[in-house]
Amino acid sequence: MEDHRGRAARALAGAQAQGAEALVVASAPNRRYLSGFSGSAGVVLIADGRRWLLTDFRYLEQAEREAPAYEIVPIQRQVWQQVAALAGEVGARRIGFEAEHWTVAQWRRAVSEAPGVEWVETAGVVEALRVVKSPEELQRMATAARIADEALAQVALILRPGLRERDLSLHLEAKMRELGAEGVAFPTIVASGPRGSLPHGLASDRKLEPGELVTIDFGAVYQGYHSDETVTWALAGDHPERARLREVYEVVRAAQAAGLAAVRPGVAASAVDRAARQVIEEAGYGAEFGHSTGHGVGLEVHEAPWASSHPTRDWTLQPDMVITVEPGIYLPGLGGVRLEDTVVVTQDGYRRLTQADKAWREW
Numbered sequence: 001m002e003d004h005r006g007r008a009a010r011a012l013a014g015a016q017a018q019g020a021e022a023l024v025v026a027s028a029p030n031r032r033y034l035s036g037f038s039g040s041a042g043v044v045l046i047a048d049g050r051r052w053l054l055t056d057f058r059y060l061e062q063a064e065r066e067a068p069a070y071e072i073v074p075i076q077r078q079v080w081q082q083v084a085a086l087a088g089e090v091g092a093r094r095i096g097f098e099a100e101h102w103t104v105a106q107w108r109r110a111v112s113e114a115p116g117v118e119w120v121e122t123a124g125v126v127e128a129l130r131v132v133k134s135p136e137e138l139q140r141m142a143t144a145a146r147i148a149d150e151a152l153a154q155v156a157l158i159l160r161p162g163l164r165e166r167d168l169s170l171h172l173e174a175k176m177r178e179l180g181a182e183g184v185a186f187p188t189i190v191a192s193g194p195r196g197s198l199p200h201g202l203a204s205d206r207k208l209e210p211g212e213l214v215t216i217d218f219g220a221v222y223q224g225y226h227s228d229e230t231v232t233w234a235l236a237g238d239h240p241e242r243a244r245l246r247e248v249y250e251v252v253r254a255a256q257a258a259g260l261a262a263v264r265p266g267v268a269a270s271a272v273d274r275a276a277r278q279v280i281e282e283a284g285y286g287a288e289f290g291h292s293t294g295h296g297v298g299l300e301v302h303e304a305p306w307a308s309s310h311p312t313r314d315w316t317l318q319p320d321m322v323i324t325v326e327p328g329i330y331l332p333g334l335g336g337v338r339l340e341d342t343v344v345v346t347q348d349g350y351r352r353l354t355q356a357d358k359a360w361r362e363w
Helices: 004-017 028-035 057-066 079-088 104-113 125-130 135-158 165-178 193-197 242-261 269-282
Strands: 022-025 043-047 050-055 071-074 094-098 118-122 189-192 213-218 220-222 229-234 294-296 303-307 322-325 328-331 335-338 341-345 350-352
Touching (some): 022 028, 043 079, 050 057, 057 071, 079 104, 094 125, 104 118, 135 213, 135 220, 135 229, 189 193, 193 213, 193 335, 242 269, 242 335, 269 294
Antiparallel strands (some): 022 043, 189 213, 213 229, 294 303, 322 341, 341 350
């Protein structure tokens, strides 16, 4: 069972290191990580020896069930005044808030409702805890990945020229739900033919044509945790640039292999990016690879650590971190290729969560 008390204590210690005496958390992923509460509305407050979850009437029963480590408090109209009063019970007047998640309007409201409080900006307190996954988190992510892979295998059976991108997306998302996903990790990307040069090309009404490539970026959510995977498939048939498309595919495949080989404890996440990017640059396609090589996955589909060539913070990989490796090449007017797997850092390398074969396949 996950240790929500321990998580709360570590989060409070992180906030205290940034000058706060208590910590209020309203962002949904962080709130769920700290408490286990999956509802869409609520505030977590942590102070010395106390933990509160404030939520409204709709979620009180759910909160009691999901967050037994917390005192459940019905939320009132002036919630920040309420937060200040609760923190005041243990003498906390400097309350840390998630500066990266609050709007200016939220901050102004808090200052107005609780003028006796000093609101302290904190950054990355809970996110820093989330980068290393617990066994329970890894199990949920493995289940999400398995659901997505099984759905992809079933959808592959209907892949053919004439099928609309939108139909492919719809079938994939429906299969993931049928297999137990509580939702999709993000709007499914299906980009075929020349639309393959759009890294985030959402599924359109375009029909698949013989001989072209189709890129599918997809994921499932299971008990709050995400999977993320990308395949690029080749439709059988003639294409005037077939040889070049195959060449580009093999470059991306080699780049992904190089990135994966770099994943191990003690390595900077940016080194994963460099390993994959070097392969693409040496093949002459550096300008056509404009995004980072990878990112963390968990309660959010994009979270720390970031495998980027220009990171604002460079993370050192540790066992049980989860990261994607997803290089790509995008050629306007022709198409594109991206291959992505989500992996867990192990004691001596990595373990794949996503299992779809990334070798060249014709359909």
